[in-house]
Amino acid sequence: MPEVTRLLADIADVGRDAVRGGWSRPVLSTAELDLRAWFVGEAERRGLDVETDRNGILWAWWNPAGLPLRDAVVTGSHLDSVPGGGEFDGPLGVASALAAVDLLQQRGSSLARPLAVAVFPEEEGSRFGVACLGSRLLTGAIDPDRARGLRDPEGVTLAEAAAAQGFDPSSFGRDDEALARIGCFLELHVEQGRGLVDLGQPVAIGSSILGHGRWRLTFAGQGNHAGTTLMDDRRDPMVAAARAVVAVRDAARARPDARATVGRLRPVPGGTNVIASRVELWLDARHPDDAVTTALVAEIEQLARQIAAEEGCTASLVEESFSVTTVFDEGLRGRIEAVLPNAPLLGTGAGHDAGVLGTVVPTAMLFVRSPDGISHSPEESVEDADAEAGAVALADALESLLT
Template sequence: MSAFTDLWSEIAPIGRAESGGYLRYALSEPELTLRDWFRTQAARRDMLVTDDGNGNLFAWRGEPWTPGTVLTGSHFDSVPHGGGYDGPLGIVSAFLAADLVDPSRRNIAVAAFCEEEGGRFGVPCLGSRLLTGAIAPEKAAALQDRDGVSFGEALGRTPAGQDARVSGLKAFVELHIEQGRALETPVGVASAIWPHGRWRMDFGGVADHAGTTRMTDRHDPMLTFAFTVLAANKEARLSGAHATVGRVQVEPNATNAIPSLVRGWLDARAADTGTLDQLVESLVKKVNERAGRDGTTLEVTPESVTAEVAFDEALAQRLSRVLGDAPILPTGAGHDAGVLSAHVPTAMLFVRNPTGVSHSPAEYASDEDCEAGISALAAILGDLA
């Protein structure tokens, strides 16, 4: 077996569900097992591991936070029943790429960021947001999962918050599986991340009996919610953007009862901020008009909104040249690299995904392409370090 195949096989079973996808929620048992694996890999390489108090782990080949250090890595956590490559590929590749860089080049570190997906506590890139000061520690600590467990409780403390030393890093390079169908070569370079966000939409109504309440007497929030899903799809298609409602909660959630509350989450993304803002504003206006006709209410709460991220252009061009003019392409997916980009020169490498599917068990990259990604990352780390 290759070094990649051998290392990948160590983590592949961890958190795998019967669906074939993964349940690796942040700070859950499977993710904690992967964090122990991270520490073991660092120890094998005589790398010192530190925890920044926000749930982020760092393995240092030199002294921690030495100015000029090149950081690489990604995250372990997954979306519910997601694929195995989204996140962990970047960490496995980081260790193996570091192995290929001259040991005399000490200023290299590997990161495992906490709660990148937001699949447990609702805010994506939570660990990197805390590290960079993009979210207050007290606000992060109060975030709760679906069982009512707070992030602070799961972490065992109030997060430490911003660490100004991050600005002393020379660069952050994140390797990630490509999450679309745009990459035709084994490895590519990211140019930008689309602006994107998550909005919680609470539709209020009046609970009543499904069998005895006349249709004309109903105040059914499910009708308003259903209109919203269809309207979001239409608005996105008209504007060339993306809109998804992939999560919903209903109260009282009974087959023979008209709901009193429907809560849905809108994920919206666009190539530019103006288009994204217009999509959300137009949708909310139309839904409010529909709520008026349905006799229901609408409350919209932005849970996380991220502006467009343009990665360091000079660094992207440098990476492309090092890789023999690798293609440079944008992405609609959010990443920790996008959060760090406001504080340190940041770039991303993409490894080809032949299925084009992500956040699903069908997510896949061949061992050969993964090995090409490792070689590419090693070349970049060596060049930067």
């Protein structure tokens, strides 16, 4: 069995979700912690030195020459998932990094720079609501006090969840010592779209990441009895929220290349025979031009307030995270293009830790074909041959940067 396929098979049952289908591996859950332990074991089997930094990021170092830990080449990805997500989003990059180390060791590659495989926590933001939280903390892109106070759907703060697993949340925040070790970062990820399918290629080099953000939109009305409250007497925030979902779609459709999604909605108190008193929904908005994203969200907020007023409710919008459009480092990308001349350039609409790290260090990405272009779904897939081609491409790129 090819190495990437074997590695992924070893963790295929971790976090399987019998209710949603697919995999649910939220940060600091039993599933994610089990995956972290799996990674540590696999890294140590390869002779890598593993450490956990003060933001919960795992680092596995290959440095046989005992070089100073600076100007390192770093690769890796994440192990957490969206609720009911796919098997490859995150773990493919981690497994491919381990397989690339195998290939480099088999080749007897000499290292002029240290190599590290990194695993970033809470990339998806599925538990605490902020995507790429580990890399945001590392780079100082999020205030650590705000991060510590983030709450999951059960009301548990990040600080509480981290402390329960032996982490020290008081140490969260920008880590200049860790950043100083990174010379460049190359992340491999499953492609989350049909670009490679349409191009007929197994691997692409990333060119850019679409600007994107998350906002929480809250409609407040009057909770009441579903059976005794006449229709004309209602101030129902669920109706306002439903209308807003359609308005979000229509506003995005009116702007070429815009994407806007409501993927999560929470009524309070949530009873079948209860008119909700409050409904929260989460908006994801994206566009290549950050000014267009900002304008789109402003329009959605205005529409939400108008809809709320018509339904006798109120509406408020709060930004939870925003990442500007990222163009990957041209010099680093050019070096990878020289090693992988047949790999096309491809932009992505999905966010990644490489985008956050790209604000402070040179970063690049490789994408591996998904035959149906489906992601964030149990139907996400990667063919074995493409997974192995991705690992070889990653090893080739890393070797060119290390020697």
